[in-house]
Amino acid sequence: MTLIATDVPSPSPEDDRGRQRRRRGGLAGFAVRRLLTGIGTMAFVLVFNFFLFRLLPGDPIALYTRGRNTDREQIAALRRALNKPIGEQFVNYLKNPFSSGVDSTQFSRPVWDVIGDYVWPTLVLLGTATVLSAVIGIAIGIKGGWRRGSTFDRTSTAATLTLYAMPEFWLGMVLLILFSTGVGVFPGVFPSGGTLTPGLDPWSVDGILDQAWHLCLPATTLTLAYLAEYALVMRSSLVDELGQDYLMTARAKGLMDRLVRRRHAVPNALLPTITLVFLNIGFVVSGAITVETVFSWPGLGLLSYQAIRGPDVPLLQAIFLLFSLSVVAANLVADVVVAAVDPRVRT
Amino acid sequence: MSAPAAAPVLSARAVVRARRRAARRRFVADFRAQRAGVAGVAILVVFIGLALLAPVLFGSDQLQVTKATGGTLQPPDGSFPLGTDETGRSVLALVVWGARVSLLVGVAATVISMAIGTLVGIASGHFGSWLGALLERLTDWFLVIPFLPLAIVLATVLGSSLLNVIIVIGVTSWPGTARLVRAQTLSVEARPYLERARVLGGGHWHQMSRHVLPNVMPLVLANTTLTVAIAILSETTLSFLGLGDPFRVSWGSMLDNAFAAGAISAGAWWYLLPPGVCVVIVVLAFTLVGRALENVLDPRSREG
Numbered sequence: 001m002t003l004i005a006t007d008v009p010s011p012s013p014e015d016d017r018g019r020q021r022r023r024r025g026g027l028a029g030f031a032v033r034r035l036l037t038g039i040g041t042m043a044f045v046l047v048f049n050f051f052l053f054r055l056l057p058g059d060p061i062a063l064y065t066r067g068r069n070t071d072r073e074q075i076a077a078l079r080r081a082l083n084k085p086i087g088e089q090f091v092n093y094l095k096n097p098f099s100s101g102v103d104s105t106q107f108s109r110p111v112w113d114v115i116g117d118y119v120w121p122t123l124v125l126l127g128t129a130t131v132l133s134a135v136i137g138i139a140i141g142i143k144g145g146w147r148r149g150s151t152f153d154r155t156s157t158a159a160t161l162t163l164y165a166m167p168e169f170w171l172g173m174v175l176l177i178l179f180s181t182g183v184g185v186f187p188g189v190f191p192s193g194g195t196l197t198p199g200l201d202p203w204s205v206d207g208i209l210d211q212a213w214h215l216c217l218p219a220t221t222l223t224l225a226y227l228a229e230y231a232l233v234m235r236s237s238l239v240d241e242l243g244q245d246y247l248m249t250a251r252a253k254g255l256m257d258r259l260v261r262r263r264h265a266v267p268n269a270l271l272p273t274i275t276l277v278f279l280n281i282g283f284v285v286s287g288a289i290t291v292e293t294v295f296s297w298p299g300l301g302l303l304s305y306q307a308i309r310g311p312d313v314p315l316l317q318a319i320f321l322l323f324s325l326s327v328v329a330a331n332l333v334a335d336v337v338v339a340a341v342d343p344r345v346r347t
Numbered sequence: 348m349s350a351p352a353a354a355p356v357l358s359a360r361a362v363v364r365a366r367r368r369a370a371r372r373r374f375v376a377d378f379r380a381q382r383a384g385v386a387g388v389a390i391l392v393v394f395i396g397l398a399l400l401a402p403v404l405f406g407s408d409q410l411q412v413t414k415a416t417g418g419t420l421q422p423p424d425g426s427f428p429l430g431t432d433e434t435g436r437s438v439l440a441l442v443v444w445g446a447r448v449s450l451l452v453g454v455a456a457t458v459i460s461m462a463i464g465t466l467v468g469i470a471s472g473h474f475g476s477w478l479g480a481l482l483e484r485l486t487d488w489f490l491v492i493p494f495l496p497l498a499i500v501l502a503t504v505l506g507s508s509l510l511n512v513i514i515v516i517g518v519t520s521w522p523g524t525a526r527l528v529r530a531q532t533l534s535v536e537a538r539p540y541l542e543r544a545r546v547l548g549g550g551h552w553h554q555m556s557r558h559v560l561p562n563v564m565p566l567v568l569a570n571t572t573l574t575v576a577i578a579i580l581s582e583t584t585l586s587f588l589g590l591g592d593p594f595r596v597s598w599g600s601m602l603d604n605a606f607a608a609g610a611i612s613a614g615a616w617w618y619l620l621p622p623g624v625c626v627v628i629v630v631l632a633f634t635l636v637g638r639a640l641e642n643v644l645d646p647r648s649r650e651g
Contacts, residue, residue, distance in 0.1 A: 040484075041487070041488055041491060044488045045488070045491075045492065048488075048492075052500065052501075052504070053504065161631060161634060161635075162627060162631060164634070165576065165580075165626070165627045165628075165630035165631040165634060166623070166626075166627050166630075167580055167583045167584060167587070167599075167602075167623065167626055169584070169587055169602070170583075170602060170619075170622075170623035170626070171623075173602070173605075173606065173611055173619055173623075174619065174620070174623065176611050177610075177611050177614060177615075177616055177619060180611070181611055181612055181613075181614045182614070183614050183616050192611070192612065281493075282491065282492075282493030282494065283493075283494075285493050285495070285496065286493060286494060286495030286496070286584075289495055289496075289499075289588070290584055290587060290588065293588075294606065304496070304499065305588060308499055308503060308588055308589060308590065309589060311503050313503065313504075316499065316500055316503060317500070319496065320496045320497065320499075320500045323493050323496045324491070324492050324493060324496065324497075327491050327492070327493050328491050331491055
């Protein structure tokens with residue numbers, strides 16, 4: 001099934017010989033090679049980010065100041081910065097890629113300072129949702145894949161495909177209207193947004209419980225949105241293992257069905273899904289942008305939304321860079337971790 | 348030829364045509380066996396019909412805020428089956444008109460994405476030299492750049508219009524296709540008939556267009572329907588973020604308006620539900636058709 005897993009590496013004929021040769025390099029060699037590729041990718045992202053805003057048509061000053069009141073001095077300062085030779089601009093950019101030489105137009109502060117305030121809530125929300133969705137999604141995938149064609153399998157596949165087709169922010173709005181506003185029989189018990197009821201001390205017992213209460217709906221939304229993919233991929237990789245000889249051997253030894261599944265099939269099938277959990281950081285980030293907006297969750301997603309609505313181009317540029325670099329880093333970590341666990345993938 | 352009354356001599360072309368007809372018949376029969384895929388096609392036919400008939404069913408003046416007849420966020424009743432939006436327009440009319448933009452953007456962006464993806468994929472698989480390596484690297488790089496942040500940046504810089512939304516989604520969603528096509532190209536290129544073509548003096552263009560492309564197309568076709576699904580979701584997301592065409596109604600822009608107008612705190616479920624449900628149904632339909640096509644075209648993935 002190639003529904004989503006188009007970015008899971010597929011073996012191609014020309015790779016086989018290379019794999020034979022390279023496998024002798026061992027894990028350290030693989031990690032170093034992978035690190036070099038990762039650095040290459042980061043360099044590309046940096047260069048791409050720089051030229052993206054300079055190659056595209058339009059007056060950059062108009063772009064930077066769209067929708068803002070700017071006096072003549074500010075425009076002159078911008079022009080001085082942008083009229084420097086492109087080489088000099090590029091060198092300055094490389095010295096500090098996140099500053100872009102222009103302050104955030106909305107916050108009138110260096111963009112990196114602004115971003116720093118918004119990182120923590122995003123980490124909490126995305127961390128919770130990623131762990132929950134991976135655990136639940138994998139459990140659903142195992143149960144459905146092992147009993148392929150059963151009622152549970154058919155119901156869960158239909159449900160996960162539907163969840164996969166859902167814009168996550170719409171799901172968030174539906175949950176909000178049902179469980180925060182309250183419609184008909186649904187009780188409006190959850191808060192409509194934010195992280196804390198005003199007036200509470202965030203570090204008191206009440207404050208922490210209150211924050212967890214605020215986390216419920218957005219974390220549920222993102223968990224439902226992400227688990228679909230994990231369940232589908234886990235199911236299909238388990239189905240791939242079903243016909244394998246080693247399972248026949250395990251059964252022939254007289255192992256209980258439960259043990260065959262848990263000790264033999266699942267560990268082998270787990271790897272693609274675990275890789276996907278890491279590789280999905282880009283997808284996870286995209287979900288955060290809209291869902292944080294819907295729930296007024298003060299993280300990087302909501303900040304991106306504010307930057308779009310400005311539009312606050314310097315801020316947008318820095319957020320784009322941050323997101324891209326974190327995805328590259330996550331991919332790097334995923335590859336090395338998976339290679340450490342499974343020698344087969346050291347290509 | 349003086350052979351006594353043999354079977355009618357068929358020209359090479361006629362043989363090819365007959366084979367193609369047979370292949371098509373087999374394909375249709377195989378597809379019909381995929382019940383979920385057939386259901387997906389039926390749903391899509393209904394939605395495309397609605398989109399085409401929108402001007403007949405609801406005059407375009409129903410979309411104008413100044414000519415709106417209903418009250419603000421009025422719940423569903425006899426004259427407004429799905430209630431009204433914040434300016435008193437019929438939500439039903441908006442949803443039907445919204446189908447036009449959502450489907451158009453989904454299909455048009457996919458065409459762009461497929462064209463780039465197929466071209467880059469075939470070229471990177473065919474040219475083993477530095478060009479192939481460079482294109483492969485480029486694909487990998489674009490694959491890791493997170494889609495939505497990149498799309499947001501592009502849409503902000505280009506400005507909001509229908510064409511720009513199509514371009515933005517098209518140029519950001521090709522790497523997956525390119526990678527798929529590249530893998531398929533490599534496996535086709537390893538087959539003997541390509542060696543034969545090379546030995547007989549077939550140029551790069553001849554090899555790619557006559558031998559590789561026809562073998563890659565079925566895969567691209569299945570991938571296309573899945574990409575349309577993703578493109579429609581992307582359009583919804585971008586429009587929700589205010590990056591769509593401000594003068595056209597789409598399902599995403601309806602959700603944006605509903606959110607901005609406080610439909611959530613007003614409990615106006617009739618304004619929020621319809622556009623989202625339409626997105627889910629259409630995206631699901633494209634996904635089902637894509638999966639069914641995959642099953643038909645690639646028997647290895649066929650499941651019981």
